[in-house]
Amino acid sequence: MADILLSALVSSMVGNLNTSALQEFGVALDLRAELDNLESTLSTIQAVLQDAEEKQWKSEAIRNWLRKLKEGAYDADDILDEFATEALIQKTEKEKGVKSQVSSFFSLQNRLIFRMKMAHKLKNVRDRLEAISMERSKFHLRELDINMEVFDIERRQTGSLVNESEIYGRGEEKEKIIQVLLTHVSDQDNLAIYAVWGMGGLGKTTLAQLIYNDARVQRHYDMRIWVCVSDDFHIRKLVRAIIESIDGSACNLSELDPLQQCLQEKLRGRKFLLVLDDVWNEYHDKWNGLKEVLRCGSNGSKVIVTTRIENVALMMATLPIHHMGCLSENDSWSLFTRCAFGMGRLKERSKLESIGKEIVKKCGGVPLAIKTLGSLMSLKSRESEWLSVKESQIWELPEGENSILPALRLSYHHLPPHLKQCFAFCCIFPKDHKLNRDRLIQLWMANGFIPFKESLELHDVGIIIFNELVWRSFFQDVVEDSPSNITCQMHDLMHDLAQSIMRLECVVVESGKGVKVPKMIRHMSYTQGTSWNDHYLRVCDSPHQPSEKALRSITSLKHLRYLDMSSSQFKVLPESITRLLNLQTLKLDYCYSLHKLPNGMRDMKNLIHLGLRYCNSLSCMPEGMGQLTCLQSLSIFIVGKENGYQLSELKGLHLRNDLSIKELDNVRNFEEAKDANLIGKQNLHTLSLVWQNKSQCPVPEKVEDVLDGLQPHSNLKVLRIQNYLGSKFSTWMQDLLLHEISLSACERCEHLPPLGKLPFLKVLKISGMDSVKYLGNELHGDSAISFPSLESLNLYQMANLEEWRTMDGRENFPRLSTLNISGCPKLVELPIFPSITSLIIYTNNAMLIKSVMNLTSLSSLQIGGMHESTLLPDGLFQNLTAMKCFTLDYCNGLESLPEGLQYLHSLRVLNIVDCKNLLSFPVNGLRGLSSLQRLWIQNCDKFCSLSEGIQYLTSLEDLLINGCPELVSLPKQIGCLTSLSSLSIEYCDNLISIPDELQNLTALKTLRIERCPHLQRRCKKDSGEDWHKIARIPNIHIVDRPAVQSRNGCKALQKLKFWST
Secondary structure, eight states, X not given: OOOOOOHHHHHHHHHHHTOHHHHHHHHHTTOHHHHHHHHHHHHHHHHHHHHHHHHTXXXXXXXXXXXXXXXXXXXXXXXXXXXXXXXXXXXXXXXXXXXXXXXXXXXXXXXXXXXXXXXXXXXXXXXXXXXXXXXXXXXXXXXXOTTXXXXXXXXXXXXXXXXXXXXXXXXXXXHHHHHHHHSOOOOTTSEEEEEEEOOTTSOHHHHHHHXXXXXXXXXXXXXXXXXXXXXXXXXXXXXXXXXXXXXXXXXXXXXXXXXXXXXXXXXXXXXXXXXXXXXXXXXXXXXXXXXXXXXTSOTTEEEEEEESOHHHHHHHOXXXXXXXXXXOHXXXXXXXXXXXXXXXXXXXXXXXXXXXXXXXXXXXXXXXXXXXXHHHHTTOOSHHHHHHHHHSOXXXXXXXXXXXXXXXXXXXXXSOHHHHHHHHHGGGSOTTOOEEHHHHHHHHHHTTOSOOOTXXXXXXXXXXXXXXXXXXXXXXXXXXXXXXXXXXXXXXXXXXXXXXXXXXXXXXXOTTOOBOOOTTOOEEEEOTXXXXXXXXXXXXXXXXXXXXXXXXXXXXXXXXXEEEOTTOOOSBOOGGGGGOTTOOEEEOTTOTTOOBOOGGGGGOTTOOEEEOTTOTTOOOOOTTGGGOTTOOEESEEEOOSSTTTSGGGGTTOXXXXXXXXXXGGGOOSHHHHHTTOGGGOTEEEEEEEEOOXXXXXXXXXXXXXXXXXXXXXXXXXXXEEESOOOSSOOGGXXXXXXXXXXXXXXXXXXXXXXXXXXXXXXXXXXXXXXXXXXXXXXXXXXXXXXSSSOOEEEEEOOTTOOEEOOOXXXXXXXXOOEEEEESOTTOOOOOOOTTOOEEEEEOSOHHHHHGGGGOTTOSEEEEEOOSSOXXXXXXXXXXXXXXXXXXXXXXXXXXXXXXXXXXXXXXXEEEEESOTTXXXXXXXXXXXXXXXXXXXXXXXXXXXXXXXXXXXXXXXXXXXXXXXXXXXOOOGGGGGOTTOOEEEEESOTTOOOOOGGGGGOTTOOEEEEESOHHHHHHTOTTTSTTHHHHTTOSEEEEEOOOOOOSGGGGTTOOOOOOOOO
């Protein structure tokens, strides 16, 4: 059943009617009265909308009324937008001062025609809305304050009783919480509060019931109390409910003070456990009022709170919060089978089990959903009935048999209107899709879902909305790579809820098809070759190369707010794009061929986000970018020499997230650099400062002064400097609280700044700094601890780096865990880093490799680039007993592996890649690798023998041999690999046959043979000579087709992305 969301839309329309631009234009065209009449009608409707939206779930008539009203409201919104757009066109043309065909539109004659047209449209839509509005009287709807929350839904009630035999998968969580309850935690209030938080349907109440009724808990507490709070958090009512739970009978007291005194008499000096189930209250004062009454218990008293809202848990808890997870696949299936099959139906179970497991997947580990569908299936015995449920959407199930969505809808009903709208909109994305926060906010803005708030940018209000939906469990699995790349996901059931609400307002268009968009549609995604005939469209998401016809269609969509043409191949963005004066977001990311933007882009005054990531062919910016005063996100700015193209264009822009400034050679002095006002851009997270790569050309004058003038705000977290030709860095680098620094191709700098002083620096990348010979005092600075937070350090292409010294008598790199070194031919020794766990080192210097043996905490080591040395240093592995992963890559000089491999008792993964002269493994060298689980050998041209030592790899599960043309046979000792589950043999042209001993490998589940002509023939199904050796393996893949064999075939590939919406 779709939910008709209308109050947020009407509120937005009333707000738009009061904007100064619309009012002024209305006066100019003598349409103020019509606009006032429409506002009056909308305000009348607005007063009853919240009550109607709550009652629509119980009344089909109200829902139909709301649907008609919304269709009319959308028409009115389109007309208002048309009105506002024409006002914007007039304003833009007036500012340009150009007498064009467009501006001549506002000649007296055309002004009269436009006025008559708009007056007619406004009157028609107002009459239509007024007629629909008059029907409200028969529904007896209440007129409410638009900010008042209304919940016309049945309140959920819970009790303390539970049948433990019916609960699956919560044993560990139960024990964890009980241990906390049985521990005497002293608290200043003699009261510790434990919060259980999670989305609806996970079983928070059930878990609390299990704990509440546990015998150990009963013995430990003098008194146990259970109260179901729901959304009615009133102190007087709750105090009475607690008293009644203690006494087991009704309480006749009505005033708050005697109620409080009565409760304190019952609790005083007693150790109690109080469960407050299903709490929704987010007001501190209400909770503090109740907590004040509860402080009289003895030390060790505790409160368990269950809630769907993270903010409630954070507000109330004094102990670490328990975030409930979903059931495992096995526990989900056990619960489903108990509900669906009970103790009988064994014959049916075997027939329906595979379908049942697919049904369970729909539930996503949520116990309520599993129990609901399991109980539903217990009444169905035919396979066709089970298949029908499997293919159905959750909301299509019979209402009386489906308690899943009503349970989740309870959370939805507690949302204010604009949050409801923003959440439901997310059904446009497929299930399991990673939602990018910034993209979501841009789409919400484009559709008018984000309400205006004084002193806050729309984007900041969008962040607040996003966080609210996370705290209320509508979004989960939040990952923050950077402030501009925050992602989350929706649980499948939350997606079902959103889709059940909003499915009538979204459309996906298939490739090559034109489509007439229904008026209720407000978001459309398409694939290449689609055109539009609905000029009211607000969002066009087309991240592929549009055809010329599609591009013409796009540029006629004057109401468009959001346009994504990422990954397109055009070289020049057409000037017609600048007609889209309402556009807020224009995404051109990954348009690698784009070298020119439209000249008139400065007229797109509403542009907020301009995405130009990886537009590496872009040669210049359009003139006057500084006139885009709403612009907050700009991936790239290319500095020019002339007025209108200089760095000063950035001065008044309130940019956020990431900014890369290129061709800084065109900045002549400190004053011009300072004109960018980077120090005032407090929302910038990442800043890249890039000069042209002209190492053979004269050094730009005052280049060091320019860098001084580019000082960013102290909030900056990531700084990248590239191709800088000054001899020293600016002192302001020492004053920032940076998390990451990258210095690349700064060829004239002999010394690095004292980055060791930066307290929060986690990642440091230094490359192409040919003048640096030593890393020592100047890098570490004078702090007591050098690089206190650094976790990852990369040194690349440091051609003259000879020595790396740490500071004696001071702690150095205490948290460094990852070190990558490549292209440092003169460096002969590494310092000792006690905390390092991962090292990647590409060098031809055996002395540098030898120093690795001192890094005893290594768990992962990758060595590459050894083209001259035929052997690894003796004793290299003797002290590396903690190592779990070892990779040899691109070591063309290496002929054999050292005997010391046997010391690697903890090794789990061994990769040998592109070692062209490696012949075989040492027989005894594999003896100690009893923990090895994965062995991959790839592109070793002369490798001819696995050796008998393979018999010692008794834990090996995964064996891959790829690109070894000299390998003729596999040793019979392969039959000793009793744990082997996957064997892949690829591009081994001369491998003749499979040994008989392969039949002994009972754990082998997957065999893959690719481009091995002899094996393909001998292993042919039923007729091949070796078929009987492999016939029992469950998954056999024998293929003969071209494939990417090695890295050389995809050398330039950096990113492969499939777009979906």
